[in-house]
Amino acid sequence: xxxxxxxxxxxxxxxxFESHAERLMLANAVAAVVFLLIxxxxxxxxxxxxxxxxxWLEADTFxxxxxxHGIDMLIFWIIFFEIAVLYFCSSTLLRCRIATPRVAxxxxxxxxxxxxxxxxxxxxxxxxxxxxxxxxxxxxxAFYLGLILFAVGALIALFVFFGTLVVAKRDKxxxxxxxxxxxxxxxxxxxxxxxxxxxxxxxxxxxxLSLGLVKTIDPLAYRMIWWAFGHSSxxxxxxxxxxxxxxxxxxxxxAKPMSERVSRGAFLLYILFLQLASAHHLLADPGLSTAWKxxxxxxxxxxxxxxxxxxxxxxxxxxxxxxRKKGFNKGLFEWLRKAPWxxxxxxxxxxxxxxxxxxxxxxxxxxxxxxxxxxxHNTIYVPxxxxxxxxxxxxxSFMALTYFLIPVLFKREMIAPxxxxxxxxxxxxxxxxxCLVMMGAGTLGVSRR
Amino acid sequence: MSAILPPAERxxxxxxxxxxxxxxxxxxxxxCLIMFAMMVGWHIYGxxxxxxxTYRTTPEKFTxxxxxxxxxxxxxxxxxxxxxxxxxxxxxDIYLIARLWSFWPILELEKDKTYRLxxxxxxxNHGFSLQPANINIQIVPGYEHVVTIxxxxxxxYSVVCNEYCGINHHTMVGRIYxx
Numbered sequence: 001x002x003x004x005x006x007x008x009x010x011x012x013x014x015x016x017f018e019s020h021a022e023r024l025m026l027a028n029a030v031a032a033v034v035f036l037l038i039x040x041x042x043x044x045x046x047x048x049x050x051x052x053x054x055x056w057l058e059a060d061t062f063x064x065x066x067x068x069h070g071i072d073m074l075i076f077w078i079i080f081f082e083i084a085v086l087y088f089c090s091s092t093l094l095r096c097r098i099a100t101p102r103v104a105x106x107x108x109x110x111x112x113x114x115x116x117x118x119x120x121x122x123x124x125x126x127x128x129x130x131x132x133x134x135x136x137x138x139x140x141x142a143f144y145l146g147l148i149l150f151a152v153g154a155l156i157a158l159f160v161f162f163g164t165l166v167v168a169k170r171d172k173x174x175x176x177x178x179x180x181x182x183x184x185x186x187x188x189x190x191x192x193x194x195x196x197x198x199x200x201x202x203x204x205x206x207x208x209l210s211l212g213l214v215k216t217i218d219p220l221a222y223r224m225i226w227w228a229f230g231h232s233s234x235x236x237x238x239x240x241x242x243x244x245x246x247x248x249x250x251x252x253x254x255a256k257p258m259s260e261r262v263s264r265g266a267f268l269l270y271i272l273f274l275q276l277a278s279a280h281h282l283l284a285d286p287g288l289s290t291a292w293k294x295x296x297x298x299x300x301x302x303x304x305x306x307x308x309x310x311x312x313x314x315x316x317x318x319x320x321x322x323x324r325k326k327g328f329n330k331g332l333f334e335w336l337r338k339a340p341w342x343x344x345x346x347x348x349x350x351x352x353x354x355x356x357x358x359x360x361x362x363x364x365x366x367x368x369x370x371x372x373x374x375x376x377h378n379t380i381y382v383p384x385x386x387x388x389x390x391x392x393x394x395x396x397s398f399m400a401l402t403y404f405l406i407p408v409l410f411k412r413e414m415i416a417p418x419x420x421x422x423x424x425x426x427x428x429x430x431x432x433x434x435c436l437v438m439m440g441a442g443t444l445g446v447s448r449r
Numbered sequence: 450m451s452a453i454l455p456p457a458e459r460x461x462x463x464x465x466x467x468x469x470x471x472x473x474x475x476x477x478x479x480x481c482l483i484m485f486a487m488m489v490g491w492h493i494y495g496x497x498x499x500x501x502x503t504y505r506t507t508p509e510k511f512t513x514x515x516x517x518x519x520x521x522x523x524x525x526x527x528x529x530x531x532x533x534x535x536x537x538x539x540x541x542d543i544y545l546i547a548r549l550w551s552f553w554p555i556l557e558l559e560k561d562k563t564y565r566l567x568x569x570x571x572x573x574n575h576g577f578s579l580q581p582a583n584i585n586i587q588i589v590p591g592y593e594h595v596v597t598i599x600x601x602x603x604x605x606y607s608v609v610c611n612e613y614c615g616i617n618h619h620t621m622v623g624r625i626y627x628x
Contacts (some may be wrong), residue, residue, distance in 0.1 A: 060616055093453055130613050134574045136590065137615065176459045180452040219574060219589050250451035257452050260461040262470050284587045286568075286594030287503040290492060298488040302481035309477040314470065318452070365484070371491050374499055377585035378576045378611040445583040447576070447611035449618065 005097050013251070013408045020101035021091035021164075025084045025409060027108055028157075029402070032080035035115065036395070039072035050380075063128040066449065068119060070131035074390065075150070075233065076115045081398050082188065082240050083111075083157045088409075089185035089243065090164035096173040099163030103156060110153030118146025130449070132230065135206060135222045144207035148200070155196045158189050180257050180264065181250070184243030187267040192236045194275055199229035220287055231278035237390060238308070239270050241352070241397035245315045248349040248397075251404060252340060255322035258314050266314075269307035276300040280368040284377035290370070297368045305365055312357045344424050348400025351428035356393030359435050363388060378449075381442020388435040396428055499586065499596070506593040508571040515544040515567075519554050527555060527624075534626070542567060542595075545608075545623070547575035547588045549615060552608045552623025560603045560627050568594045576612035579625070585611060600627040 006019045045065040048056040057065060091098040098104060120142065121127045127139035165186070168174060178186070202225040208214040246263070249255040257263045279296030282288055323335035340346045363385040366372055376382065403420060406412055414420045442448075458464055492498055523533040533554040537543045539562030546553045548571040558564060568577055570590040577586040586596065608623035 059619060063613070063616065063618075128616075132613075134612075137573045174455045176455045177461065179454050180456070219591055223574075223589065246452040250453045254451055256457075258467050258470055259464055260456045260458075261464060262466065262474070263452075282587075284499060284585055286587070286589055286592045287501075289501055290498070294488055294492065298485045302485055306474075306477050306481050309480075310470075310474060313473045317469065369488055369491070370499065371495055371497055374497065374585055375583055377587065378578065379583075379585060443583075445578065445580045447578055447609055449611070449613040 010408050013404075015092055015408060016095045017409070018091050018097045020104075021087050021098035022409065024098065024101065024104050024108065025087050025092075028080050028084035028087070029405065029409075031108075031112060031115075032077050032084065032398075033402075035072045035076040035080060038119075039069055039077055042066075042069035042072065045069075060125070060128065063130075063449075064122060064125060067128050067130050068122045071118060071122070071147075072115075073395075074131060075147070078237055078390070078394060078398075079150075079154050079233075080111065080115075082192075082236060083107075083154065083161075085240055085244065085398075085401070086157070086161040086185055086189060087164070088405075089182045090161050090168065093179050093182050094165070094168035094174050096164065096168035096171055099160055099167045104160040107153045107156035107160060110156065111150050112153075114146045114148070114150030114153060116146070117142050117149060121146060132226060133206070134226070135209065135217045135219055138210050141207060141210040144203050144210055147203055148207060151196045151199050151203070154192070158192055158196075161185075161189050177260075180260060181243045181247045183264055184239055184246060184267050187270055188236050188239035188243065190271050191232060191239055191275065195229055195232035195236060198225055198232060202226050202229060220285065223285065224282060227278040227281040228275065231281060232275045234386070234390060235270065235274040235277075235304075237394040238274065239267065241356075241394045242267075242308075242311050242315075244397045244401050245311070245349055245353060246318075248345055248400060248404070249315055249318050249322070252343065252346040252349075253319050253322035255318040258317050258321060262310060263314050266307040266310040269303050273300045273303040273307075277304055277368065280373065283368070283370050283373040293370055297370070301365075301368055305361070308357070308361055312353070312361075315353060342421050344403040344420050345400050347421075348396050348403065348424035348428070351424055352393055352396040352400065355388055355396070355428060355432055355435075359432060359439075360385060360388035360393050363435075363439055376442050378447060379442035380446045380448050381439045382448055384435045384438030384440075384442055387431060387438070392428060392431045392435065396424065396431070399427070400424060497584075500594075502595040504593045504595070505591060506569055507591070511544075511546065511567075511569045511593060512571065515546050515553070518542075518544045523554070524557065532624075537564065539564065541565070545577075546571060547577065547610065547621075548572055550610070550617040550621040552610070552621070555624045555626070557626040557628065558598075558600050560600055563597060563599045566596045566598050568596060573614045574612045575610050575614050575621070578609040578611040580607045580609055582606060587612065600625075603627045 007016055009016050042065050045057055046069050048054045049062045121140045127143040129137050129139040133139055202222060205214050205217055209217055276296045283293055320335045328335045328338045367376055367385060406414055519533050519535055522535045522537045524536045525534050527534050534557050535554045536557040539559050542565045543556060544567045568588050570588045575588040577588050604627055606625040608625060610621035
C-alpha cells in the first residue's frame with residue numbers, strides 16, 4: 001500500500017514531502033486561496049455599501065453578498081487552508097506518508113462540491129440568511145446540504161490526519177514525542193471534530209426542516225448549538241494559527257520553545273475550555289440563567305484566555321532567546337530590531353501576533369463580560385472584534401505561511417518580491433485600523449447589519 | 450531543537466520552568482481570577498444587569514396580551530401606519546412586539562419610574578437596540594423576555610433592530626418616548 005509513493009526533500013528548507021501528501025496540500029491550499037479571493041471581492045461590496053457616503057448595493061444584493069462573504073471567508077477559505085496545514089503538520093513534519101490518500105481526495109472532492117453547492121444556493125438569491133442562518137428564517141435546502149457535504153468532507157480529512165499520525169508512530173518516522181507544531185495541529189483537529197459534530201447536530205435537522213421533514217426547531221436551542229459550531233470553528237483557527245506562529249518562529253529564527261511543557265499545557269487548555277466561550281454569543285439572550293452565563297464565559301473562558309496569554313509570552317520569548325543566542329544582546333529590544341522585518345514570513349506573523357493579542361484578544365474578553373455585552377451585542381463592534389481575530393490573527397498568519405510555502409511546497413519564486421515585502425504591513429495595519437474604527441462605531445451603537 | 454522537530458529532550462516534561470515563564474503564568478492566572486471575581490461582583494453590585502426572567506410563549510398568546518395592553522392604554526396614534534402610542538401607568542407590565550419589519554406599539558414612559566418590559570418576536574430573531582442609550586438585547590421567537598427598566602433620562606429613543614431579519618431588516622425601527 002505504501003510502496004508506490006515517493007519522497008522529495010526540499011533543498012531550501014530540508015523538509016521532506018511525500019508525493020500524495022504534497023499534491024493534497026497543493027489542492028487544498030489552492031482551493032482555500034480561491035475562496036479567499038471570492039470572499040475578498042465580496043468584501044468590497046460589503047464595505048462600499050456600509051460606507052454611508054457610497055451606499056453602493058441595494059438591500060437584497062447586499063444581504064446576499066454579506067452572506068456569501070461570511071461563509072466563504074469564515075468557513076471555506078479557512079478550513080481548506082487548515083486541512084492543508086494539517087497534512088503539512090502530519091506528513092511533512094513527521095516525515096511519513098499520508099494515510100489513505102484516496103480517502104483524502106474523496107474528502108477534498110466532498111468539500112469542493114459542498115462549498116460550490118452552498119455558494120450557488122446563495123447566489124441564486126433564496127438563501128440570504130447570513131452565515132448564522134438562525135431558524136425560523138429559512139434558506140434553500142441546497143444551502144444546508146452544501147454546508148453538510150463540506151463538513152463531512154472536512155471530518156474525513158481530519159481522520160486522514162489522525163490516521164497519518166498513526167502511520168508515523170507505527171513506522172517510527174520520528175523519535176520521542178511529536179513536534180510542538182504538530183501537537184498544536186492535533187489540538188486544532190480535536191477541536192475541529194467537536195465543532196463539526198456540533199454543526200451536524202444542528203444543520204442536519206435544519207436541512208430536514210427546509211425539506212419539510214421536520215416541523216420545528218426551537219430558535220434558542222438552534223442558537224446555542226449553532227454557536228457551539230460557529231464559535232468553536234474559530235477556535236480551530238486559533239489553535240492552527242498559533243501552531244503556525246511557533247512554526248514560523250522555528251523557521252525564521254531556528255527558535256525552540258522556551259518550555260515544551262508550558263506551551264503544550266497551554267494548547268491542552270484550549271481543548272478543555274475554548275469551546276465553552278461559545279456561550280458569550282448568548283449573553284444577551286433570554287432564557288439562560290446568569291449562573292450559566294457567568295460560569296461559561298468567565299470561569300471557563302478565562303482558562304482559555306490564560307492559554308493565549310501564555311502563548312503570547314512564549315512565542316515572542318522563543319524568538320528573543322534565539323536572537324540573543326545569535327548575539328543580538330544590546331539593550332532590551334535589539335533582538336526585535338534586528339529581526340528579519342523584510343521577510344514577509346516573519347513580518348506577517350509578528351503583525352498577526354500583536355494584532356490578535358491586543359485587538360482581537362482584549363476586545364473578545366471585554367465582550368465576554370455580561371454587562372459590557374449589553375453595550376456591544378450585535379453592534380458593529382462584533383465584526384470589529386472578529387476581523388481582528390480571524391483576519392489579523394488567522395488570515396494574516398496563513399498568508400505569512402504561504403510566503404514560506406510558495407518556494408518550499410510550490411517550488412516557485414514570488415513574482416514581485418518587493419510587493420510581497422510590503423504586503424503584510426499594508427494588509428495588517430489597514431486591518432488594525434479597520435477593526436479599531438468598527439469597534440469605536442459599535443461602542444456608539446452602530447448596528448451590526 | 451525547534452518547534453517543528455520532535456523535542457530534543459526525551460523527557461521534556463521534566464525540563465525546569467523558566468523563571469520568566471513561571472512569573473508570567475502566575476500574573477496571568479491572578480489576572481484571570483480577578484476578572485472572574487469582577488464578573489460575579491458586577492452582577493451582585495452592578496446596576497445594569499440583564500434580567501433572566503423568561504417564559505415560553507407563542508405568537509398568538511403574545512399578540513393577544515399586547516393587544517389588550519394597547520387597547521387599555523393607547524393615548525394617540527402616530528406615523529403613516531397609525532401606530533398606537535401607549536402610555537401605561539408606572540410600575541405595570543408593558544409589552545413590545547418585534548415582527549417583520551416593525552416594533553409595535555410605540556411606548557410612552559415616565560422618567561425614573563420602573564416598568565416590566567415584555568419582549569418577544571412573532572417570527573424571526575430580532576434585536577432590541579435602544580439608541581442612543583445603546584442597550585442591546587436579543588429577541589428570540591417563542592420566548593417572552595421580561596426586562597425591568599427604569600428610564601433615567603427623558604427624550605425620544607429609537608429602537609433599532611440589530612439582528613438580521615430579512616430583506617427589510619434595515620427599515621425596522623421603533624420608538625420609545627420618556628417624559
